[in-house]
Amino acid sequence: MIFKKVALASVLASGLSTVGIQHAAAQDVLFWSTQANPVEEAQAMRESVLSGFEGEVDFQPSETGPWLTRLQAEMEAGSGKIGVIGSLHGNLISLGDGMADLSDVSADGVNGTFLELGKLGTSEQKYMPWMQATYVMAANKKALEHLPEGADINALTYDHLVDWAKNMADASGSPKFGFPAGPKGLKHRFFQGYLYPSFTNSMVSKFRSAEAEGAWNKFKELWEYTHPASTGYSFMQEQLLTEEVWVAFDHTSRLADAFNERPDDFIAFPAPAGPTGRGFMPVVVGIAVPNTAPDMEAAKNLVSYLVKPETQIETLKATNFFPVVDVTLPDDMPAAVRINGAAIAAMSGSADANPGLLPVGLGDLGGKFNAVYVDAFERIVLGGQDVREVLDDQADTLRSIMEEAGAPCWAPDPASSGPCPVE
Amino acid sequence: MTPVTLLSRGAVVLLCCWVLLPIYLLIVNTFSSQADVSGFPKNLIPPMDTENVEFFMGYFGVGKALLSSLKVAAITMILSIGAGAPAGYALSRFDFRGKNLFRVFVLMTRAFPLPLLALPLAVMYIRIGLDDSVLGLAIIHTVLALPFAVLITYSLFSGIPIELEEAAWTLGCNRFQAFVKVIFPLVLPGIAASAVFAFVISWNEVFAAAVLTIENRTLPAFLLQSLGTSPLHLKFAGGAVMVVPALVFIFLVRKYLFSMWGIANR
Structure with a gap:
């Protein structure tokens, strides 16, 4: 016991001495x-x-x-x-x-x-x-044989993606499309920079438009053939490597492991296009x-x-x-740089490319801004609530955020003089 | 075998699995290669691939962070028992106004989430120079551990009849001697248990450690944040790096825990 006391005392002393010497480091x-x-x-x-x-x-x-x-x-x-x-x-x-x-x-x-x-x-x-960086799609080469007819992997549309996900689910017996909707997943960036620009040519001002309603309905279709465990996914490279899913959307650095580990088994390709172009977010x-x-x-x-x-x-x-x-x-x-790089070049160089910037001028309201999109996703897709109602509801929140921040519109929304309006 | 013994043995097996199975899986995956970790079927015997463990052995700052963690946890143990045991003794032996209120207020320190307190605390620490020090962090951890130390020792002292102390007084001991010679040996296992508790609280705390220390980070602050975003095979190995020292510590002090629970120590 005495030994223990001495030992503890010396630990305490060394702790104190750390305080003393830290400024001299x-x-x-x-x-x-x-x-x-x-x-x-x-x-x-x-x-x-x-x-x-x-x-x-x-x-x-x-x-x-x-x-x-x-x-x-x-x-x-x-x-x-x-x-x-x-x-x-x-x-x-x-x-x-x-x-x-x-x-x-x-x-x-x-x-x-x-x-x-x-x-x-x-x-x-x-x-x-x-x-x-940016976000791209990744696929296991096994998935390619299920591509819908006439679809070009470098020029997919959202319709193609839904068909493809359906084909894979039918052929393999379980959904093979994965989406990073987990707590640490970057799902909000998909809605802000990919889904909205592709369907509405906007990120903010057309939040509750009829086109936005169409976008969410399309995503709901896709969700039917999306792996149900997606609500726990955060880094799609893991599920791609375990082959739990064959096709996924994620941040380039969150896919890198899959490409580096098995460069011959995986490919990267541009995000799909909608009626208003191929939305993507640098x-x-x-x-x-x-x-x-x-x-x-x-x-x-x-x-x-x-x-x-x-x-x-x-x-x-x-x-x-x-x-x-x-x-x-x-x-x-590294393989991931080559593979991602080619997909990014194809995406940003495509004729219908429609880049959307990260939110600008929101200050510390950025988190609340993201929550608008995440809440819409949870209510519409997970909760099965009425799309129109949810969008009207969330649009009010979005409007008050934009007004509080006083942030003018950013691409792809056309420039505005005051705070970016939510129509 | 009667159904009752069968049931109780089954419960024991179940409890052991509950504790040991996750540790077993952690160890198996720690000693597996990256392909094995994400592959299927899983190995049941560790393939003894040491690549992941070696990564952490060579990872910059792990040793230093481990040492910081041990120092902080040790100081937390000493401070929380040093302040908590006398408080527990006073609560059990003396009657004073507001005693019940005090017992509730002791718990209030746990009512405020640390992320809320961290900013003003960090500002104050930087101003008074306690910032980024082992002692400063240990003080915060002591605040977190103190309510448990007070309440555990309070119930320990309450379990020992005051007559024992009074007998010692009649035989010539003063109050302090009676405590040291009669009461202390009786409560020692319990004190050790609450010290272990303080150790575990300090060992697991991340947020305060991540804000109040930068260069002298503890192991959880140093690793846990990074592990959350690391690939699976490194998560397992990093988890083992975090768990093993705590297991070793519990193993070393187990006899105090066992004797508190009345299990013979042989």
Whole structure:
């Protein structure tokens, strides 16, 4: 017992001494990120991306909740340890004034549209575009023989997809189309950036239109042949690898494992098209420097390092997110990059491409905005409620969100002078 | 065999399966290759593929996070018993105004969700310099563990007749000596059990750890958040990395737990 007390006391003492020495530790740049969070990606970030930086970088990925709380705390306290932050466009928006101006960091070759997005409507460069991704479809090659007649895999329509899902369900005895409708699945992006633009040429203003009603009814048809466990799916690569489903829609980085593990068994292809084109949504990830960064210069150096073409290629290998800088990709890229890349090129280059941007100008209402689409999905598709009623209901919520945020329309909705109207 | 013994044995087997089966599956999948984890049928005997475990052995910062976790949990144990046991003793031995109200209020610290408290706490910690320290986090974990420590020790002390203490007083002990020589040995197993409880609370806590520490993160804050978005085979291996130290700890202190439940310790 005495031994135990001594042991515990020394642990306590070492705990106290940690408090004492923490301020003397060497100044690394702390990189606080919601991206590259999966352990393998985090490891690759440290080993192959950040190791080339001249200073020391402590890469700490985190979930969005703690990520944001920690940043808000540092900003409120007026001092902090975090040097560089990395996250989705939507998360960075809510930090607005807490971020330092990056106009003096060189942004050679960085995509102009994304740079503009990073200004968040101000004259300052609030964040620097870091990487981009999008959502595509993936299929097991087994599924191809069930493609409906006359359908071109690179130019599918929603009708084709429903027929295809039906054929697979009939042939194999169980639904083989999978949709990431789980708690961590990215289903809202499908409705915002794919279903709505494809059927209504809009994301917001035609939310309750007759065309939107048609879109939801089409999705309900698809749902009949969708694997019922989809409400638990978050990363479709898992179900593709276990062959629980043969065809799926998801974020490119959430499909990457399937392509990398068995590149000969899986293909990627563009999302389907509807009456108003082939809707798809590019995702932008940015890096920023909080005003409370302990070493502003080192932090800005890291930002500038991360947008160099060589670093961007290493980042692509580590995270399966694509560069925001013009680069020529070398030949030795992982299978997922090749396969996803080809599908993205086919999708964005298709004649009927109809890109929709991530929500712009919603500030911290982004979560509520997503909830409008998720609630509509749950009520219409899972709850079987009347489409018209649900859309009218949710449109009221959507309208009040847009008015509270005062956000003008973004693509594919036509520009508006005031807050984006919900007709 | 009578139906009653048959039933009770069946219940024992069922309970053992309930605890052991998930751990068994975790271990099997930890030592399987990625193809085996997502394949079917499953292996029942681990193929002893150590690739996933090796990934975590080489994963940057795991050792440091494990050490931080142990330190935080140990300090939490000491602080919560150090403050909780005297409170429990006072509740059981003394009558004072507002005693019942106090017992309710002790539980109130658990009534507010941590994500709600985390922001103001983190701001305060940064201002007073406790931020990103093992001690600072242990204090928060102590707050979480304290209600249980107080209530468990309260019922422990209440179970020991005051006459034992009074006898010691008549034989020349003062209050403190009577406590140390008579009461303490009797409640030791129970105290150990509530210390284990404090340890487990601290070991499992993620949100406060993820917000209040950055460089000195505990293992759950460090791993759990990343594991949620990692591929299946690494989830299993990471799960094992998290579970095994806690199992080892429980195994080491099992005799205190058993003696509290009245099972002979041989």
